[in-house]
Amino acid sequence: MDFELTEEQRMFHDMARKFAEQEILPTLKENERQEKFDPGIIKKMASQGLLAPHMPKEYGGLGLDYITSAIIWEQLCGASLSVTQAAVSGPIQPATNLLDAGTEEQKKKYLPPVCKGESIMSGAVVEPTAGSDSSMIETVARRSGNRWIINGTKIFITNGEIADVVLFIAQTDKSKGLKGLASFIVERDTPGFSSTPLKGKISWRGGSEGTLRFTDMELPLENQVGEIGGALRDALRGIDTARLFLAAGAVGLAQSCLEASIKYAKERVQFGKPIGGHQLIQEIIAKMATKVDAARWLTYRAADLKSRGIRHIKEMSYAKYFSTEAALWIASQAVKIHGSFGTIDDYPVGHHYQDAITATILGGTAQMHQLTIGQQLLEMAAFR
Amino acid sequence: MDIIVCVKQIPDPEIPPSKFKLDIESKKVVPPEGIPPVMNPYDEQAVELALRLKDKYGGKITVLTLGSEATSSIAKHALAMGADEGIVITNKAFEDSDSFSKAYILSQAIKKVGDYDLVLCGRQAADWDEGLVGSIIAENLGLPLVTLAEAVDVANGKLKVKRVILDGYQVFTVPIPAVVTVSNEVGRPRLPSGWGIISASQKQIPVWSVDDIEADSSKTGASAARRKLVKLFIPERERKCEIIERETTAEASIELVDTLIKAGAI
Numbered sequence: 280m281d282f283e284l285t286e287e288q289r290m291f292h293d294m295a296r297k298f299a300e301q302e303i304l305p306t307l308k309e310n311e312r313q314e315k316f317d318p319g320i321i322k323k324m325a326s327q328g329l330l331a332p333h334m335p336k337e338y339g340g341l342g343l344d345y346i347t348s349a350i351i352w353e354q355l356c357g358a359s360l361s362v363t364q365a366a367v368s369g370p371i372q373p374a375t376n377l378l379d380a381g382t383e384e385q386k387k388k389y390l391p392p393v394c395k396g397e398s399i400m401s402g403a404v405v406e407p408t409a410g411s412d413s414s415m416i417e418t419v420a421r422r423s424g425n426r427w428i429i430n431g432t433k434i435f436i437t438n439g440e441i442a443d444v445v446l447f448i449a450q451t452d453k454s455k456g457l458k459g460l461a462s463f464i465v466e467r468d469t470p471g472f473s474s475t476p477l478k479g480k481i482s483w484r485g486g487s488e489g490t491l492r493f494t495d496m497e498l499p500l501e502n503q504v505g506e507i508g509g510a511l512r513d514a515l516r517g518i519d520t521a522r523l524f525l526a527a528g529a530v531g532l533a534q535s536c537l538e539a540s541i542k543y544a545k546e547r548v549q550f551g552k553p554i555g556g557h558q559l560i561q562e563i564i565a566k567m568a569t570k571v572d573a574a575r576w577l578t579y580r581a582a583d584l585k586s587r588g589i590r591h592i593k594e595m596s597y598a599k600y601f602s603t604e605a606a607l608w609i610a611s612q613a614v615k616i617h618g619s620f621g622t623i624d625d626y627p628v629g630h631h632y633q634d635a636i637t638a639t640i641l642g643g644t645a646q647m648h649q650l651t652i653g654q655q656l657l658e659m660a661a662f663r
Numbered sequence: 664m665d666i667i668v669c670v671k672q673i674p675d676p677e678i679p680p681s682k683f684k685l686d687i688e689s690k691k692v693v694p695p696e697g698i699p700p701v702m703n704p705y706d707e708q709a710v711e712l713a714l715r716l717k718d719k720y721g722g723k724i725t726v727l728t729l730g731s732e733a734t735s736s737i738a739k740h741a742l743a744m745g746a747d748e749g750i751v752i753t754n755k756a757f758e759d760s761d762s763f764s765k766a767y768i769l770s771q772a773i774k775k776v777g778d779y780d781l782v783l784c785g786r787q788a789a790d791w792d793e794g795l796v797g798s799i800i801a802e803n804l805g806l807p808l809v810t811l812a813e814a815v816d817v818a819n820g821k822l823k824v825k826r827v828i829l830d831g832y833q834v835f836t837v838p839i840p841a842v843v844t845v846s847n848e849v850g851r852p853r854l855p856s857g858w859g860i861i862s863a864s865q866k867q868i869p870v871w872s873v874d875d876i877e878a879d880s881s882k883t884g885a886s887a888a889r890r891k892l893v894k895l896f897i898p899e900r901e902r903k904c905e906i907i908e909r910e911t912t913a914e915a916s917i918e919l920v921d922t923l924i925k926a927g928a929i
């Protein structure tokens with residue numbers, strides 16, 4: 280066991296951190312104030328080789344292992360988790376899903392442009408009545424001759440408003456429940472496809488989500504991805520990578536909050552000494568640092584298992600659940616250490632605090648991960 | 664155009680002052696724990712300038728760094744940015760060399776590399792800020808030298824060098840090959856790319872020693888140093904605040920100016 284980063288990992292760490300400082304931070308405040316995501320960052324990440332570190336080289340990725348990918352995501356999210364998520368979510372969730380379940384033709388057509396930042400891809404599972412519970416999916420796919428006719432609505436879809444192509448799940452036969460679900464791929468210019476942006480967010484304001492509507496949308500049969508009945512399993516493969524991204528991103532967010540808090544606690548003088556000299560502040564800093572470290576190693580361990588192709592359902596849930604919950608606590612403490620200054624967006628901690636709550640929801644809520652861990656340990660499902 | 668860039672590893676200049684420590688006895692800077700050294704920022708700009716020339720004219724960039732084998736990470740950083748080859752020059756006999764000896768060692772290494780059109784160095788190293796090595800290399804190799812370059816281009820088979828001066832710039836044409844030292848006006852160096860990092864970390868960095876570069880070790884190391892560092896210390900700074908209060912602002916202003924003149928501040 281070796282806890283040191285390799286030379287290559289250290290170089291990726293430093294490069295991603297500098298990239299985030301140079302390309303994400305300078306516009307973050309203004310963009311968040313306007314609830315705006317600038318898709319230009321996707322092209323910048325692509326030309327830097329940061330957009331799809333985990334994807335195979337033949338499809339436009341770097342072919343890196345998942346620990347190195349997690350190190351990159353951690354550093355980018357140290358600047359902004361929401362901006363990074365909006366930028367990399369195409370190559371992460373829908374692209375890994377397509378990589379596992381798609382035909383060679385589908386992969387060759389869609390993956391390279393997504394990994395090179397030339398095309399934006401969304402993955403759409405969630406609906407107004409189907410959040411954590413995918414058996415409630417109501418988007419219908421009806422077979423008519425050599426076409427599929429799709430009707431339904433998808434909500435909270437990352438880049439839903441700007442995606443060029445969407446990989447989504449629909450129900451082909453309600454009586455079959457989860458076994459009736461199938462995945463499809465649709466391009467934006469398909470008649471019957473429409474989208475609206477999600478506005479009024481109190482969190483994740485640097486990100487980008489939208490609502491998708493499919494109205495009598497016709498798709499050729501070759502747009503089906505994978506087999507009927509396998510859609511949720513296939514989607515979960517992509518979601519597994521998204522969970523790793525969120526765990527790593529939460530570590531980056533938390534590390535940034537810790538660094539900002541240490542700096543501020545050394546500078547801010549109250550009651551005759553820097554606030555860091557007061558024992559109660561030291562207790563908070565100590566707890567923050569311990570949680571960041573614990574979250575980081577849970578994340579790297581899950582990443583290592585994933586890279587080696589070892590079953591890691593429980594370990595990924597530990598990482599996603601613990602890291603995002605720790606990040607939320609750490610960000611809230613960081614705001615408190617900054618006092619009133621922490622509540623304005625001139626300091627990094629305010630941005631992180633807003634993002635941290637959402638990180639606990641997408642990619643599976645804390646409860647879903649607790650139930651997953653419970654199911655793995657007790658060999659009983661308690662979902663319903 | 665084939666270019667050789669000399670790069671140096673220095674302690675990270677971004678470290679907080681509290682982490683900057685000296686060993687008064689040995690008259691050396693103590694490397695800050697847990698903070699890896701970095702490439703001298705001016706040298707990074709020299710690499711950037713070399714890459715701009717390569718982008719335009721093609722050719723090969725060789726990076727030379729003098730130090731320990733650990734310095735290979737600096738050479739790899741340059742490779743990840745887009746340089747083609749990195750070489751570390753190291754030997755016990757080179758330790759504690761002064762600028763003159765360092766320039767001698769680098770000149771020998773440059774001779775061994777052989778074919779080149781341009782040698783680039785940073786204008787100075789951001790640790791000691793002496794700015795001597797580039798000029799002495801030019802002298803050793805008998806090559807034309809332009810210091811403080813902001814840009815370099817090629818025109819009519821010669822180098823066209825834009826040199827920074829106070830409130831403006833000069834333009835020189837110099838025959839090829841030449842030595843040019845690079846100033847920070849070059850602008851932000853590019854970041855290494857993901858593909859660059861992968862290929863750099865797979866490369867072996869050759870290590871050259873005394874014999875490889877046919878160096879005379881009596882000309883290197885502490886014993887060959889032409890000058891001695893007498894004392895190294897962090898000066899103690901005293902801060903004093905004096906508040907000048909007079910009847911009127913005009914009187915206070917005059918008093919303030921007088922005080923500043925007496926203190927040698929203006």
Ligand SMILES: Cc1cc2nc3c(=O)[nH]c(=O)nc-3n(C[C@H](O)[C@H](O)[C@H](O)COP(=O)(O)OP(=O)(O)OC[C@H]3O[C@@H](n4cnc5c(N)ncnc54)[C@H](O)[C@@H]3O)c2cc1C
Nearest residue numbers: 402403404405410411435436437483640641642644646662
């Ligand atoms: C920024 C952002 C981006 C997103 N991007 C995408 C995307 O690209 N594609 C996509 O498909 N979706 C996306 N989503 C949606 C996200 O995946 C869902 O919001 C998430 O899965 C939770 O579903 P829900 O909001 O409907 O909550 P619900 O499932 O309705 O849950 C509400 C609450 O009930 C709890 N709960 C539910 N069931 C149980 C149970 N059995 N036991 C105990 N507690 C339970 C939950 O933990 C939660 O606290 C995104 C969401 C956000 C905020």
